[in-house]
Amino acid sequence: MAITDIKAFAHLTEADIETLGQELDTIRRDVELSLGERDAKYIRRVIRAQRVLEAAGRATLFGSRNRWAWLAGTGLLSVAKIIENMELGHNISHGQWDWMNDPEIHSTSWEWDMTGASSQWKRAHNYSHHTYTNILDMDEDLGFGILRMTRDEEWKPINLAQPFANLVLAALFEWGIALHDLDAAKSQLGIPKDQWFSAPTKDFLRKAGKQVVKDFVIYPALTGPAWKSTLKANASANLIRNLWAYAVIFCGHFPDGAQKFTEEQFENETQGEWYLRQMLGSANFEAGPAMALMSGNLSFQIEHHLFPDIPSNRYAQVSVKVKELCDKYDLPYTTGSIGKQYLLAFRTIHKLALPDQFLKRTSDDAPETSSERKFAGVTLPAMPSLPAGSEWLAEHNWAGVDPVTGERRGLRSALQEAKVALKEKALHEKAVLREAKASLQEKARQEKDLLQTKAGRERRLSRILRRNR
Amino acid sequence: MASKTGGFSVRGLREWLEAPVAEGATAGRTKLNALRGAAARITTPLLPDDYLHLVNPLWSARELRGRIVAVRKETSDSVTLVIKPGWGFDFKFSPGQYIGIGVLVEGRWHWRSYSLTCPPDWTDPEHKAKRLISIAVKAMPEGFLSSHLVNGVAVGSVVRLAAPQGGFVLPEPPPAKVLFLTAGSGITPVMAMLRTMDRRGVVPDVVHVHSSRTADDVMFGNELRELHDKHPSFTADLHFTGEHGKFALAELDERVPDWRERDTWACGPIGMLDEIEKHWAAAGIPDQLHVERFEIERSATGEGGTVTFARAGRSLEVDGATTLLQAGESAGVQMPFGCRMGICQTCVVTVTEGHVRDLRNGNERRAGDKVQTCISAAAGDCTLDV
Numbered sequence: 001m002a003i004t005d006i007k008a009f010a011h012l013t014e015a016d017i018e019t020l021g022q023e024l025d026t027i028r029r030d031v032e033l034s035l036g037e038r039d040a041k042y043i044r045r046v047i048r049a050q051r052v053l054e055a056a057g058r059a060t061l062f063g064s065r066n067r068w069a070w071l072a073g074t075g076l077l078s079v080a081k082i083i084e085n086m087e088l089g090h091n092i093s094h095g096q097w098d099w100m101n102d103p104e105i106h107s108t109s110w111e112w113d114m115t116g117a118s119s120q121w122k123r124a125h126n127y128s129h130h131t132y133t134n135i136l137d138m139d140e141d142l143g144f145g146i147l148r149m150t151r152d153e154e155w156k157p158i159n160l161a162q163p164f165a166n167l168v169l170a171a172l173f174e175w176g177i178a179l180h181d182l183d184a185a186k187s188q189l190g191i192p193k194d195q196w197f198s199a200p201t202k203d204f205l206r207k208a209g210k211q212v213v214k215d216f217v218i219y220p221a222l223t224g225p226a227w228k229s230t231l232k233a234n235a236s237a238n239l240i241r242n243l244w245a246y247a248v249i250f251c252g253h254f255p256d257g258a259q260k261f262t263e264e265q266f267e268n269e270t271q272g273e274w275y276l277r278q279m280l281g282s283a284n285f286e287a288g289p290a291m292a293l294m295s296g297n298l299s300f301q302i303e304h305h306l307f308p309d310i311p312s313n314r315y316a317q318v319s320v321k322v323k324e325l326c327d328k329y330d331l332p333y334t335t336g337s338i339g340k341q342y343l344l345a346f347r348t349i350h351k352l353a354l355p356d357q358f359l360k361r362t363s364d365d366a367p368e369t370s371s372e373r374k375f376a377g378v379t380l381p382a383m384p385s386l387p388a389g390s391e392w393l394a395e396h397n398w399a400g401v402d403p404v405t406g407e408r409r410g411l412r413s414a415l416q417e418a419k420v421a422l423k424e425k426a427l428h429e430k431a432v433l434r435e436a437k438a439s440l441q442e443k444a445r446q447e448k449d450l451l452q453t454k455a456g457r458e459r460r461l462s463r464i465l466r467r468n469r
Numbered sequence: 470m471a472s473k474t475g476g477f478s479v480r481g482l483r484e485w486l487e488a489p490v491a492e493g494a495t496a497g498r499t500k501l502n503a504l505r506g507a508a509a510r511i512t513t514p515l516l517p518d519d520y521l522h523l524v525n526p527l528w529s530a531r532e533l534r535g536r537i538v539a540v541r542k543e544t545s546d547s548v549t550l551v552i553k554p555g556w557g558f559d560f561k562f563s564p565g566q567y568i569g570i571g572v573l574v575e576g577r578w579h580w581r582s583y584s585l586t587c588p589p590d591w592t593d594p595e596h597k598a599k600r601l602i603s604i605a606v607k608a609m610p611e612g613f614l615s616s617h618l619v620n621g622v623a624v625g626s627v628v629r630l631a632a633p634q635g636g637f638v639l640p641e642p643p644p645a646k647v648l649f650l651t652a653g654s655g656i657t658p659v660m661a662m663l664r665t666m667d668r669r670g671v672v673p674d675v676v677h678v679h680s681s682r683t684a685d686d687v688m689f690g691n692e693l694r695e696l697h698d699k700h701p702s703f704t705a706d707l708h709f710t711g712e713h714g715k716f717a718l719a720e721l722d723e724r725v726p727d728w729r730e731r732d733t734w735a736c737g738p739i740g741m742l743d744e745i746e747k748h749w750a751a752a753g754i755p756d757q758l759h760v761e762r763f764e765i766e767r768s769a770t771g772e773g774g775t776v777t778f779a780r781a782g783r784s785l786e787v788d789g790a791t792t793l794l795q796a797g798e799s800a801g802v803q804m805p806f807g808c809r810m811g812i813c814q815t816c817v818v819t820v821t822e823g824h825v826r827d828l829r830n831g832n833e834r835r836a837g838d839k840v841q842t843c844i845s846a847a848a849g850d851c852t853l854d855v
Binding site: 036040 | 510511515519520523531532571573575576577578579580629807808810812813814830837838839841
């Protein structure tokens with residue numbers, strides 16, 4: 001049952017979490033105070049580059065009956081759409097550039113090149129997802145209502161179709177997001193799901209209509225004889241953008257190590273615990289500058305979730321400080337190559353298509369979700385000098401500070417120890433089983449021998465009896 | 470494509486073409502609107518302007534823009550900025566109105582309002598008879614942007630503009646007897662009125678009493694003298710507070726004996742305007758007085774104040790710790806809201822007057838800024854566009 005008490009899970013005391021929160025506040029303030037001309041130039045340069053790429057792509061597609069022009073045009077358009085979607089649309093709508101006071105580059109006025117309306121997306125994403133990150137039944141981004149992404153959710157027969165649903169979601173990602181956001185907008189306004197035609201639906205249809213007409217009617221028509229190849233190019237660019245956005249987003253919260261939470265945890269959450277939840281619920285992937293740009297800097301998903309409205313070009317710099325904090329508080333910092341992170345998510349999608357009886361681990365101790373109960377079955381070394389503050393730590397004989405090295409011992413050490421302990425427990429159980437098996441076999445052999453001896457004796461006896469008849 | 474009557478009409482076609490730019494545009498209509506609208510269908514969700522202004526910053530009617538084409542020194546601490554507006558600017562404003570101007574300083578746009586000092590549809594022979602506008606700015610000691618504009622703004626800089634507005638205007642035709650009472654930079658809107666009358670050649674009986682510290686501090690001093698000499702019906706009466714102290718309203722009976730018969734326009738420091746209002750009310754002629762109060766450019770040290778929700782038409786008194794979102798909700802205003810912790814950006818509204826403070830870092834925000842109501846509180850009186 002996902003994390004219900006983040007303090008216990010993190011192996012931190014209340015005071016620890018509060019100081020951690022203050023340190024994160026300081027990081028935010030330092031960035032805010034240093035924002036200036038260079039940052040403003042960065043976003044304007046990205047906007048200019050994106051518009052030039054898009055115009056170049058569209059222009060190249062006029063010659064799309066030539067195979068090379070088709071490839072070049074499709075490539076340019078795909079890159080333009082990806083940057084527009086990730087580094088511009090996503091980040092500007094988060095208010096990351098609101099500090100510039102520029103009415104054109106502002107969360108209240110930016111509209112992106114996707115089928116969903118920015119205003120609806122902001123509700124579902126900025127509000128629901130970023131406030132209730134990874135809380136079961138509150139964050140609808142957990143599987144987007146289609147996939148079962150944690151074994152905290154009950155298995156339903158429809159989940160068997162998950163491998164297929166995953167492919168459809170990836171290919172039509174912008175439509176998935178648009179419909180998801182429309183649903184969120186409707187539920188926010190209290191409009192019943194079955195009421196098909198409403199104001200939010202109209203907004204959705206208007207926006208989606210414009211997008212479809214642009215990419216699939218007007219541009220192909222404009223290129224005249226090349227209309228067919230232009231149509232294919234536009235469809236391909238949208239598909240490539242969808243697959244990429246899907247992959248990046250799935251690497252953000254679904255690789256192993258990105259934790260899930262319960263409403264109990266959320267109910268009385270402090271600001272420090274909110275930070276901690278964002279940190280433990282998110283996962284990064286390793287990226288160079290180009291890859292970071294193409295992912296809208298969501299390769300720094302942890303930093304983004306801690307500070308969703310800090311300009312994305314600063315996440316790299318922030319990540320150094322966040323990592324330092326993770327070391328200081330002995331907290332895990334979940335990251336890996338994009339391939340590895342996606343494969344972990346992919347594994348979860350396919351594993352959880354199966355009913356629970358096929359799954360070995362429980363929701364307290366699974367790769368995609370765990371809880372503070374994970375540590376309960378593990379015998380931890382007894383520690384003499386315990387800091388005051390956490391009953392849970394005391395109960396579990398967990399010292400906040402290592403008496404030998406003087407370093408803080410937190411969740412990261414606990415996870416490692418739990419891993420070792422669980423492995424040992426498994427080995428021990430295996431050994432016990434082996435012994436039991438051996439002794440059973442031994443017993444069986446003895447019985448067999450006994451039976452054989454008995455049978456031999458009976459045979460001899462019957463022979464004697466026959467002879468004496 | 471068809472008009473409402475069902476038939477095909479040129480007007481219907483034009484409206485259909487202009488529809489995409491009509492939605493997003495904040496600027497006035499331009500002749501190119503039909504073309505921009507047609508192009509917007511292929512540039513959606515952006516407007517063609519978003520691409521065009523990358524080529525020339527003035528080629529956008531989505532946001533009014535302008536380029537500073539001249540900076541003229543008026544006095545030691547004031548300048549006139551001559552601006553060439555881009556697409557969509559309406560030159561048919563009324564003399565006395567002000568414009569909003571946004572200036573980029575260290576990556577941030579700063580918005581202020583300044584009175585236009587030029588007559589409507591003004592062309593300047595120095596600039597190839599292009600239609601221009603001008604404003605005059607006096608540096609205030611604690612005014613961040615006014616100091617920047619007076620000391621640092623470069624010719625060629627691109628600024629953003631907000632359409633001319635304000636009710637402190639000279640009617641057309643002007644009344645037969647006029648009194649202008651100004652002090653300091655309060656002369657700027659009156660300058661537009663004087664220049665308009667001069668250009669139209671219709672100068673009725675006008676008396677202008679202007680206060681400044683010394684003769685050197687008079688903005689447009691030479692021009693006032695020239696107008697005085699050129700038009701016998703115009704009297705410029707300068708009062709130097711450095712020598713004679715503050716202009717006392719009791720002196721009016723002596724200096725402008727018929728002030729009660731005149732339509733009066735007054736602009737200057739708040740204290741002076743308060744006194745004038747009282748004086749006119751006491752004389753029983755408050756209707757003959759027009760007053761312009763400039764926003765005071767100051768670092769707001771106020772805590773709390775009266776928050777006005779402009780569109781809802783409500784206001785209430787709050788302390789410096791109550792968020793604007795809470796204030797609005799307790800006043801029964803339909804506030805947009807979301808996470809209530811400053812992350813979701815769904816509660817953002819525009820401040821139209823006064824100052825507010827970001828509770829997280831103490832940063833001060835002012836008119837023209839968009840703020841998150843859930844983490845902002847009033848810093849003095851303020852008005853929100855909600």
